[in-house]
Amino acid sequence: GKGKTSLTLAGSTAFQPFAEKLAEKYMTTNPNVTITVQGGGSAVGIQSANSGAAQIGMADLVTLPEDAKALTATVVAKDGVAIVVNPANKIINLTTDQIRDIFNGKITNWKEVGGENAPITVVSREAGSGTRSSFEQIVTNITLKKDALIQDSNGTIRETVANDANSIGYLSHGLLNEKIKALKVDGQDCTVESIVSGNYKLVRPIFLLVKGNLEGEIKNFIDYILSEEGQNTIKKDGLLPAK
Amino acid sequence: MRIPPKYTQKGAIALLGGATLLTLAILIFIIVFILEKGLPVLSFNFLFKNPEDMGRAGGIFPTLIGTIILPLLAIIIATPLGIFTSVYLSEYTKETRATKIIRFGTDCLAGIPSIIFGLFGYIFFVITLEMGWSILSGGLTLAVMILPTIIRTSEEAIRAVPKSYREVSFSLGATGWQTVKKVILPNALPGIVTGIMLSIGRAIGETAAVIFTAGSSLRLPGSILDSTRTMAVHFYILAREGISAENAYGTAAALIIAVLFVNLSAYWLMHRFISKRS
Amino acid sequence: MKLIGEKGVTKVLMITAFSAISILLLIALFIINEGLPFIFKYGAGNFLLSSDWQPHLNKFGIYPMIVASIWVTLGAMIVGAPLGVAGALFLSEYVPRTIMRIVKPTIELLAAIPSVVYGFIGVMVLAPLIRKNFGGPGLSLLAASIILGVMILPTVISISIDSILAVPQSYREGSLALGATTWQTIHMVTIKASKSGIIASIILGLGRAIGETMAVIMVAGNSVNIPHSPLDSVRTLTANIALEMSYATGMHRQALFATGVVLLIVIIILNSIASVAIRKRISKR
Amino acid sequence: MKTKFRINNFNYFFGKEKVLKQINFEIEANQILGIIGPAGSGKTTFLRALNRMNDLEYDGTIEGTILLDEKDIYNPDYDVVELRKKVGMVFAMPVPLPLSIYENVVYGPRLSGVSGKNRLDELVEKSLTDSYLWDEVKDRLHTSGMRLSGGQQQRLCLARVLAMEPEVILLDEPCSGLDPISTAKIEDALTVLKKNYTIILVTNNTKQAARVADNTAFFLMGELIEIDATGKLFTAPLKKETNDYITGRFG
Amino acid sequence: MKTKFRINNFNYFFGKEKVLKQINFEIEANQILGIIGPAGSGKTTFLRALNRMNDLEYDGTIEGTILLDEKDIYNPDYDVVELRKKVGMVFAMPVPLPLSIYENVVYGPRLSGVSGKNRLDELVEKSLTDSYLWDEVKDRLHTSGMRLSGGQQQRLCLARVLAMEPEVILLDEPCSGLDPISTAKIEDALTVLKKNYTIILVTNNTKQAARVADNTAFFLMGELIEIDATGKLFTAPLKKETNDYITGRFG
Ligand SMILES: Nc1ncnc2c1ncn2[C@@H]1O[C@H](COP(=O)(O)OP(=O)(O)OP(=O)(O)O)[C@@H](O)[C@H]1O
Ligand SMILES: Nc1ncnc2c1ncn2[C@@H]1O[C@H](COP(=O)(O)OP(=O)(O)OP(=O)(O)O)[C@@H](O)[C@H]1O
């Protein structure tokens, strides 16, 4: 129609900054569209897409829950999950089995995997989190040990690991920096190439959820995200393209 | 053995003074910690430009506006509600079981986590009343959140006004409301202001309730029905999603300086009012 | 106000008070409405007394969190209340008013610092300190208690200062003229006369401590674990809600609201204990 | 002679304790009624019953009636604010409001809607002059009323009531903090004021009652022992207790 | 005769205003010194200077010295708590502490470490008897001191000071709220007490000064106009102002 169309995206806090950046770019070429991006978490994304409070919900879950079944889901990006330790740690590689045993509490000292004699502090994400679900699905058979520390965001996982020489955790690979060290998993580097080529297994999808069919401005925007320009933006800031 | 008063006095000074020094040391540590990390990024551009590239570059201007407008709205709604309620409870009702229950109830509600207020606001204001993520939803939610604090602090302040002032005012033919307006509220002012300042502080520093109701959109709001992002939320997103620690602390530093300025000037105004009155 | 007259004012005040109280009641009802059905469905016993919290397996036991909430709140009160009341007494009775008038608003500044900032300070400064000196993961009950204790300081100090300043000067004069030292006056008269305000300050501080989430999530470690020492990592009821709410749907979400109901009950119990305990302590003499 | 107050079978209780017992008498208009009696005999309580200041006591209860101009002031329909405007009161302990001297005096008039700087200025000067405070404070009207000496505060409280122009003035030991000269002046003033006002004066100074009161009532342990023309009461009291008290042979 | 207080060139200021001007005199031990003067003449201020209660005024400043037993009480080394234990004070306005009657009386003694129920009970009875309050309150010692009548509160405050057994007692219009009988009794008590205490009595009742004081000082506008043996001051004052004041021809 005439005048301004406005779109609201809401949900996943991990994807929120990317959505903001994409919206910013999209609006410069489509001045008749206003896009607002809200956080609140994946659950809010699903809920508000259902209730209509937002036209597009953002979710970074691995499998979508019941409530989201009625929504049209599009994978717009992927995210690699890096296993990280403190830079002071000498370990550079862990096998999937070792990772599983560490997180399950079977291995409790770094010396058991070739490191120094120091207890391992396990740091994980909260139950339900997309990062955690994908981590657990890919590593398989994880029953997180009871005294594992839980943090609820990439940033706080990074701070925790950066501040504790004995800790191990996992986070979005786009947020790797010099304060923490990403481990090889089964000998595979956690790099974009390695992930895109499929060698590095810890990857999870990011969904946009829409009630009903994709049409009008909603479709245009999602198409834009999936376009080369959109996908490049995503790649530049640390996520991986959808395909 | 009885300790001579001289020594209990000295001991008390040492202990109380020590506690105060410790408190101040913590306070200073926190302020220095934030300023040290944040001051280097603070600049005119940082304050008055729009954020770019997810907040990694550019400034924080929209969040500055959000930080001013949202707590302001909350306080404008909650202050009269809270003060009137406490006036009603303390001056217009006898101390009964009902008032005790209400007081206890407000005390308990002061302990409800803000995320619950946020979820309430989200379901009630954002969805049911169809206000969407907006300054209005956020302001109303924050108002509800700080209401218990304002009610309780005002009530305490009102109760501390000497009974003889009330007697004098009534004996000079004042109505209940005139007494409230001319004697009770002015004399309870310091305590009421404390409650308001603490509440403003809470509203400014709040994140969860704001994200769920006022949203976290980075655009400059055009009306009260637009969504906004406060500096606290900006810090939250930048720091927790690990986007830019420097800009996060820059935001926190700007926040601290602004709040300090607001606090000091509010108190300065209040003391001027009080000393002008008598 | 002339227009509506005294009766009108009374009515306006009554309506305001009534609506304020109903809004607050509404919140309580909202939580109960969202959470109570779950408790019935899942079974109060299982919910309250089991230690097994695995939402993806539909196991919802919050016993460790109840214990943790109580300990963390208690810890925060032990850190914050004495420090706060002592600070308030010192600032209002021993320090020149002009200095007090600058220090007080500055302390209130602490109230406006976002709790996430406290959380970061906890993670970056406090937790490593605890880890180095006492062992354990650092992110712990102790860390949470200290951070919360600091966070309630402005509430306790400010409200206490106001009520101490409201004590009539003639009481102080009466006491001093009888040869009391300042401390004796404080401890025999001032505290008693400002009792109600000091209690209110502690109760409101308690409220802040119980209700705080962001900072606690960051520094408490959040393991679903019954704590055996202050150095253990713990998850409080509030942390549980805020931690998982952003991904929770269906049953899981209901369980989180049910956690809210339990929290409400814990708050009521802690508040009752606190007000009775403080009242006893202060009016013992 | 017009009857201003009519007190019928009046009882007053603090909690369970009866502090006023079956008080029955009338107070005439445009007269000074002195009330004397030992400490704790209920004088203040009685005075506060006359303008319903006792309403503010949480555990006070009344029995019986008090009629002002033939209307029951304890009738639920009776406007207590109007009552207090008609019946002004000076408390035993001077409590200036935490306002300037000027604002203390105009507090009552402002409430009744008096305004205009000139009008108020006049009122302040007149009231302070009538209470013999004007000369001492005329240069510092805008400083706090709380920074006056005890005796000055007492007179400020009197001025505050005079400024309201009530019909009845209740005075609870108004001269207790005053020096003899001010006391004498205030007594003179009362004698002048009674033309326009009905004055009820509680005093511990029996001589003062003897000097200024037209009628005097003697209270003892919550009872009205005797009320009579002052001259008669002090020279030929009917009751032994009264005689004992005024001759100082009491207790 | 021993000198208790020696006041040398003493000035007192509230802010810039000088309210006590070059006061110079001595107060003898075991005597009653009466202080009279019109309202606002500085009597209370002077009294409060003697036990340094004026320290609590934020804008008060002093000049000159006051020696108690030849020691300068304004010397920074002087222990002000000890001073106030030695120099007890009854304020013009009775302010019971928000404690029970009993606790009000034992407040001072407890501070100095007196304890033991029997010892304290005795002290309470003795002090309340000396201040003529015992009979009225003996059945309700554990109710709040704030629920007494004005005159009762006044005597409670006196009892509170007597219980401390100070060396000097400062009394600021102690009988202002009292009926004549209690007044007479307290005056008797003072005459007995002076054997052990030095008493300084501010009073607005010149007759009271004439009755009980050994020496009387007359203050006017912050100045000590005259001090002399009471008999002499009241019959043959040296200064015209004194004469005017005591004969009531003043102002
Ligand atoms: N607020 C109160 N609560 C309970 N009892 C009270 C209260 N006020 C006064 N009383 C008691 O009521 C009685 C009468 O007190 P009231 O103040 O009327 O005496 P009064 O004649 O004015 O004495 P005074 O000359 O000392 O002022 C006294 O026994 C007193 O102790
Ligand atoms: N806190 C104060 N601040 C400023 N001025 C004061 C203060 N208290 C008293 N004054 C002034 O100091 C002077 C002396 O007051 P003071 O109270 O000593 O008088 P007083 O002789 O005791 O009078 P009274 O007989 O009325 O009690 C008066 O002019 C008074 O107004």
Ligand SMILES: [Mg+2]
């Ligand atoms: Mg009385």
Ligand SMILES: [Mg+2]
């Ligand atoms: Mg005086």
